Amino acid sequence: MASVTSLTDLVSKQLTSALSATRPETSADPLLRRSDRADFQANGILALAKKAKANPRDLATEVVSHITTGDVIKDVEVSGPGFLNITIADRAVLENLAARYADGTGRLGVPLAENPGITVIDYAQPNVAKEMHVGHLRSAVIGDALRGMLDFTGEKTIGRHHIGDWGTQFGMLIQYLMEHPGELAPPSEVDGDQAMSNLNRIYKASRAVFDADEAFKERARKRVVALQSGDKETLELWQQFVDESKVYFNSVFDKLDMEIRDDEIVGESAYNEGMPETARLLEEMGVAERSEGALVVFFDDIRGKDDKPVPLIVQKADGGFGYAASDLTAIRNRVFDLHADTLLYVVDVRQSLHFKMVFETARRAGWLNDDVTAHHIGFGTVLGADGKPFKTREGETVRLKDLLDEAVQRAAEVVREKAKDLTEEEIQERAAQVGIGAVKYADLSTSPTRDYKFDLDQMVSLNGDTSVYLQYAYARIRSILRKAGDVRPAAHPELELHEAERALGLHLDAFGDTVFEAAAEYAPHKLTAYLYQLASLYTTFYDKCPVLKAESPEQVENRLFLCDLTARTLTKGMSLLGIRTPERL
Numbered sequence: 001m002a003s004v005t006s007l008t009d010l011v012s013k014q015l016t017s018a019l020s021a022t023r024p025e026t027s028a029d030p031l032l033r034r035s036d037r038a039d040f041q042a043n044g045i046l047a048l049a050k051k052a053k054a055n056p057r058d059l060a061t062e063v064v065s066h067i068t069t070g071d072v073i074k075d076v077e078v079s080g081p082g083f084l085n086i087t088i089a090d091r092a093v094l095e096n097l098a099a100r101y102a103d104g105t106g107r108l109g110v111p112l113a114e115n116p117g118i119t120v121i122d123y124a125q126p127n128v129a130k131e132m133h134v135g136h137l138r139s140a141v142i143g144d145a146l147r148g149m150l151d152f153t154g155e156k157t158i159g160r161h162h163i164g165d166w167g168t169q170f171g172m173l174i175q176y177l178m179e180h181p182g183e184l185a186p187p188s189e190v191d192g193d194q195a196m197s198n199l200n201r202i203y204k205a206s207r208a209v210f211d212a213d214e215a216f217k218e219r220a221r222k223r224v225v226a227l228q229s230g231d232k233e234t235l236e237l238w239q240q241f242v243d244e245s246k247v248y249f250n251s252v253f254d255k256l257d258m259e260i261r262d263d264e265i266v267g268e269s270a271y272n273e274g275m276p277e278t279a280r281l282l283e284e285m286g287v288a289e290r291s292e293g294a295l296v297v298f299f300d301d302i303r304g305k306d307d308k309p310v311p312l313i314v315q316k317a318d319g320g321f322g323y324a325a326s327d328l329t330a331i332r333n334r335v336f337d338l339h340a341d342t343l344l345y346v347v348d349v350r351q352s353l354h355f356k357m358v359f360e361t362a363r364r365a366g367w368l369n370d371d372v373t374a375h376h377i378g379f380g381t382v383l384g385a386d387g388k389p390f391k392t393r394e395g396e397t398v399r400l401k402d403l404l405d406e407a408v409q410r411a412a413e414v415v416r417e418k419a420k421d422l423t424e425e426e427i428q429e430r431a432a433q434v435g436i437g438a439v440k441y442a443d444l445s446t447s448p449t450r451d452y453k454f455d456l457d458q459m460v461s462l463n464g465d466t467s468v469y470l471q472y473a474y475a476r477i478r479s480i481l482r483k484a485g486d487v488r489p490a491a492h493p494e495l496e497l498h499e500a501e502r503a504l505g506l507h508l509d510a511f512g513d514t515v516f517e518a519a520a521e522y523a524p525h526k527l528t529a530y531l532y533q534l535a536s537l538y539t540t541f542y543d544k545c546p547v548l549k550a551e552s553p554e555q556v557e558n559r560l561f562l563c564d565l566t567a568r569t570l571t572k573g574m575s576l577l578g579i580r581t582p583e584r585l
């Protein structure tokens, strides 16, 4: 199905040619945006006037003389210091929307990117044998939303769940398991909760022995060496920990209504084999140097206390590799084997320094450059009601699972209150969609870098900028469409638009442009803001314009059509963010 050019694009093009017809020697962007005064306002003439040393109002008048009003632009006026106020013909708005509506591909007429690239997104990366916490929630939710938006633009995305599945703590765990066989039930026999409680128990027990018993400590240390040298029996036990953890991770991702592909779970350990090569390459190129036995990279602008340079440690003096080496090796894999041109890392902002050093090292090595770039999407902290990092009353980190369960429970209260005619099963199903949606939306609607307060009452509120508000808007439209019975939605471009219809229509037209912008800036909050505004504009439209009781049959069909397109746009936008829109609430 043919894709639809947005009205913004159409008008922009007309303005650009009018600008260059006016001053062929100077190029300028018309800087078009939606406006309250007219449909669009163009502010670009001010900059052009400056460059061309002309009076902006005179120049604007000249530009207007080069614009042909007609099918699309109904009217254009000079205003203020040299702005253009542009009004679109009603027919053009409706025809544009009708074309979107007719797109059978589910893309609402939004074209695919002309030159899509390959983006590897590193997100949802919990740690083996450890509980997941709110930080892992943010990475999963933001990463999944970025992926949804990028996929929609036509970008090819590859997920990488860089789970923490390697490190010295495994020596302790494996040694303990060897000495206490049978403590870890096979993954096939446990559910997520049992898996995590097994792991917790073993973690605590092995820690206690480790701290109390010098001989065990020594055996655990030797076990690390055995693990690193690939000893078969040791690796098998390590794999058991990983598999048991995956049962738990998957149960949480399930609860989060998020699909995590097993082949995209590629943890730190996957890069073990490549690490010596990474070190060798960096040393040969002179990017890394030996310092006190370790292989390190220095940076002029990264210094610690006493102004001493803080290096990135590629290889420790004892020959061991750590977090940096695995990330550097992962970059080589993602760039050279997966052919990515963009690498995204959705990781806590507190790891910024690590990524700054890793990316700079990779750039010096030539693995990253102007065409192959890496970006750390650093997210802020989830705070409790007291404005401090979220903790339980006992001062422990809040378990992600408990948090999600509580959100679903609160949502169940809201759903039960609203819909009296639902069965208990239906309530539970909706509650999951509302509760998880609420958690995701609250996370996505603030810019990733900012901290936010985890406030369930606010998150499941029916009023304000929440997913529940959007889900209700959607469900209300679906109910109107059901009530319409045999009357089908249909566009009638010959009709005159009410002001509230125009505002809604122009906003609907901007969906594709918004997703592209939000995807390019890695800013899911731009899409949530768009959707919130869409629901608000719809509410105004619904208040001002009777739908089923409109004055003529054409008017009824046309308004049903606006309703339906709004519903489709809402559900599409929400789905890109990983949020469901139930048919009834």
Ligand code: ARG
Pocket: 122, 125, 126, 127, 162, 163, 164, 327, 345, 347
């Ligand atoms: N597992 C790490 C953590 O829980 C996050 C991993 C981030 N990804 C990466 N490539 N370093 O903090």
